[in-house]
Amino acid sequence: MIEVTGLAKRYGDFTAVRDLSFTVGPGEVLGLVGPNGAGKTSTLRCLAGIIPATAGTVRIGGNDLATDPVAAKRTLAFFPDEPRLFDYLTVRQHLNFVARVYGVAHHEALAQPLLEELEIADKADELPGALSRGMKQKLAIACGLLHGPKVMFFDEPLTGLDPLGIRRMKDSILKRARDGAAIVLSSHLLHLLEEVCSHVLILKKGGKIAAGTIAEVAARFSQGEADVNLEEIFIRATGGSEN
Amino acid sequence: MLSALLYLRLTSLRNWVRQRVLRLKQPKYLAGAIVGAAYLWFFFLGPAASGGGARRKAAAQAAGGVWPQAGGALPGHVTGVALAIGALVLLVVVVLAWVLSQERASLGFSEAEIAFLFPAPVTRQALVHFRLVDAQLRSLIGALFLTLVSSRWAFASGSPVIRALGWWLILTAFNLHLAGVRFTLTRLADAGLGTWRRRTLVLGLLAAVLAATWAWLPETQRAPVFDGTREGGRVLAEWATALLGTAPLGWVVQPAKWLLGPFFAADLRAFLVALGPALLVLGVHYVWVVRSVVSFEEGSIERAEKHAARVAAVRSGRGAFHDPAAKGRPGPFLLPGTGRPELAFLWKNLLSTWSWLNVRVWAGGAVVIVAAGWWARSHPAWQQGLAALAAMPLVLIGYVIVAGPQFARQDIRQDLPNADILKTYPLAGWQIVLGEMLTPVTILTGVIWLLLLAAAVTFDPAAIKLPSLGRELFAPGTRAVLLAAAALLTPPLVALQLLVPNAAALVFPTWFQATRQRGGGGVDILGQRLIFFGAQLLTMLLVLLPAALAVAGAVFVVRLAGGPLALGVWLGAGGALTILLGELWAGLLFLGRRFEQFDLSSELRP
Structure with missing residues (x-):
């Protein structure tokens, strides 16, 4: 579903991501972890087609993101850490707008259950200015899910959510994965990754340190100890520093 | 308190200038500064420094450029028309302030000033004076800018100093008036006068004044007469001047005329003569504001938050x-899910x-x-x-x-x-x-x-x-x-x-x-x-x-x-x-x- 080969991103002389290759299949949830400045957000943005990769190829649902971006983007959804909404569109109008952009016929029938699932149906006629941070996040998610994406990218999905919101977000991600979506999420919250992700990719200074299922990566860094959690694995893998 | 204000303003100004000078190292700011400075010099400062404005005015008068008028002094009727139009503009602005204002009493503090000054051990009166003095500094900057802009106005005073002082008086009185309106309207609202009743009252009063003035005018002056012998614009201007010079509308706009007097003064003597009534208008406004002070803290906080939101929106x-308080409204047309995106x-x-x-x-x-x-x-x-x-x-x-x-x-x-x-x-x-x-x-x-x-x-x-x-x-x-x-x-x-x-x-x-x-x-x-x-x-x-x-x-x-x-x-x-x-x-x-x-x-x- 997601195939990344030799991905690199440079800003002038600075290399944010170097020679990254991995695949994420249907039903898999890949957690991107790494210290600050490891290249997680740059990687996610390259995968979602927001910024052009300097080198390498990204294929989404079999479509090359560089040569056929429109077909590739039809199947994906990107959820930024900070919800980006239009100030003058109500909740329902956001969904109406997104439906037209993605060509979703009969979107009303899809939008209502989505709003109810995310518990913002009673805010359908409110502008973003009247919504709490968590509700804005839910609206951004509803917009992303409306066209039924098969590939999803989440950048720090739990930022600003209350405990109940965190629980629901985790359930929602797992539900989409069970339904066959390929998901990549980046977060500093390692317990989230432990609960949600089937695979993990540890980055440091733009390069891959470790990748595989959580059990595989744990086995590599556990040094024979039992029940080593992801936090300990992360610290051992990254050497306990950003540099 | 005033020393704290001065420290705040001077330090901020020094840092602002320093930051602007330092960023000139970047080509985009340097190029902008060169073009901006050239524009200001060639269009405003240069002509003003070389007396171009006065020369243009003299040439305009000699050629009958504004309207034919012999003599070296500024044509009296031109100044009269300009004064009347200025007074009319002020009247409209003042009426709009009384009609449209919906904010509770507030003073224009920034969010930082609120955070530092409101919890500080100072009286409400001191805060009001802090704000009024601060407004003077801003009015002064505004006056200098408007002096440059108005340097080509043939009907304004030829002296840049007189024009600057004239603008400063106008802006100061305007700021005081807005503060007074907010304080007074808050008092009236607390006394039970609703927004629409207040609007009806103000507009009704204005209509009554206009009707009485119109009735007072001789029948031949009640409408502009385009007889083909004079320019249409001049006919309209003279009609408006006659209307604004007739009681009771004439009484209503008289304070505005006094306030505008110094700006139109032809020389120092005329300026000093006009200054007395203008200062009287200012003094009355000051007393009105200070005496009508009501609780302004909540209004000021709300205003500062709105201002900060506007700045953030622009950035x-x-x-x-x-408008952070905007409400949703129906789409401009039906947008089906399929069709041209x-x-x-x-x-x-x-x-x-x-x-x-x-x-x-x-x-x-x-x-x-x-x-x-x-x-x-x-x-x-x-x-x-x-x-x-x-x-x-x-x-x-x-x-x-x-x-x-x-x-x-x-x-x-x-x-x-x-x-x-x-x-x-x-x-x-x-x-x-x-x-x-x-x-x-x-x-x-x-x-x-x-x-x-x-x-x-x-x-x-x-x-x-x-x-x-x-x-x-x-x-x-x-x-x-x-x-x-x-x-x-x-x-x-x-x-x-x-x-x-x-x-x-x-x-x-x-x-x-x-x-x-x-x-x-x-x-x-x-x-x-x-x-x-x-x-x-x-x-x-x-x-x-x-x-x-x-x-x-x-x-x-x-x-x-x-x-x-x-x-x-x-x-x-x-x-x-x-x-x-x-x-x-x-x-x-x-x-x-x-x-x-x-x-x-x-x-x-x-």
Whole structure:
């Protein structure tokens, strides 16, 4: 579903991501972890087609993101850490707008259950200015899910959510994965990754340190100890520093 | 308390200047500073320093440039008219303040001042004085700016010092009046006077004053008389002066006239004479404000938050009119889930404009223009006034084409902060750029079409002497063709005009970001805006040249073949339309590719 080969991103002389290759299949949830400045957000943005990769190829649902971006983007959804909404569109109008952009016929029938699932149906006629941070996040998610994406990218999905919101977000991600979506999420919250992700990719200074299922990566860094959690694995893998 | 204020202001000013000087190391600010400084020098400071303003005024008077008047002093009736018009403007502003104001009592503190001063051990009176003194410093800066702007006004005082002091008095009184209005209205609201009752009361009082004044006027002066012996504008001005000089309206505007007196003073002696009444007006305002102080803390906090939200909105590209308290409203039209995706952007961006920008208001405007033109044509006394207005729509069309894109910004410039989301949409870059531009194109085209209609309604070929070609050009049939051709060419022309600032946002994002700063502006930012404006004019000239040649060529060939002028205009318009659409398409493809390659993370930094 997601195939990344030799991905690199440079800003002038600075290399944010170097020679990254991995695949994420249907039903898999890949957690991107790494210290600050490891290249997680740059990687996610390259995968979602927001910024052009300097080198390498990204294929989404079999479509090359560089040569056929429109077909590739039809199947994906990107959820930024900070919800980006239009100030003058109500909740329902956001969904109406997104439906037209993605060509979703009969979107009303899809939008209502989505709003109810995310518990913002009673805010359908409110502008973003009247919504709490968590509700804005839910609206951004509803917009992303409306066209039924098969590939999803989440950048720090739990930022600003209350405990109940965190629980629901985790359930929602797992539900989409069970339904066959390929998901990549980046977060500093390692317990989230432990609960949600089937695979993990540890980055440091733009390069891959470790990748595989959580059990595989744990086995590599556990040094024979039992029940080593992801936090300990992360610290051992990254050497306990950003540099 | 005042020493703290002085420390705050002087330190802030020093740091502001230091920051501006340091950033001149960057070429974009240095180039802007050079252009901005040159503009200020050549257009304002230079002429003022060399006495050009006084020379121009003297020349204007000698030539009867304002209105014929012999003698070296400023023409008395000109000053009288200007004074009356100024007083009328002040009256309108004051009435609007009393009618529209909905805020509770507040003073213009910033969020930082509220955080530091409100919990500090100072009295409410001290806070009021802090704010009033601070307002004087701001008024002084405003007065200096307006002194430069008004240096070419022939009816104002010739001395820059007198003009500056005049402006300072006006701005100070205005600030005091607004504070007094807010305090008084809060008291009245607390006493049970509702907003609509207050508005009815104020407008009723004004209507009563106007009615009494009109009744008081001699019958011959109750309406302007366009008898053909004098300019229409002069007739209107003299009528307004007579109206404003008659009681009771004359009494109402008298304080405004006293306040404006120093600004119009011809020399030092006249200034000193006019200063007394003006200071009296100021003093009365000061006493009114200080005595009517009510609790202003909540209002000030709310105002500061709104101001901060507006500044944040401008900096994030959401426009100066962003209203955090706005309510949702129905979409401008039905938007099904399938169809051209570009229309989704038109639908979305129309929602970001004022609700009254809609087809109903546009159609109503067209009906009013046609009805007013028809009515004026059937009243000979107003026909001359109508002819005097004929050129105005054409001038305004030019202004809308050139300056419109700076105001109608509901396009990629407004959505640049959302570019990361836009880039995930399954659309080609040109589709996003085109979709984003549809709203300003629609708005500006609607305005220009209304102005074309106004030009058609007011234009009277009998009022001007025409050579033979002109007579044919303005024959009814050719005029209709000209009007239709102009209407047809308007959308692509406006779209091309809008391509330039959108290209600036995408091709020079860091420059574009810099020009959007608010509160952080200076000569360098002024210069950057001028550079953009100059580039826009130059680009427009280049893209319009082929279209203009097409029109000229078609008209020439048709005339050569002995055909009617209207046919030449039609053929020329068709050629011009093809060229403009071709240029537009090429521009959209270029910008679309640019948007697809746009690297937000490395480019979208102020």
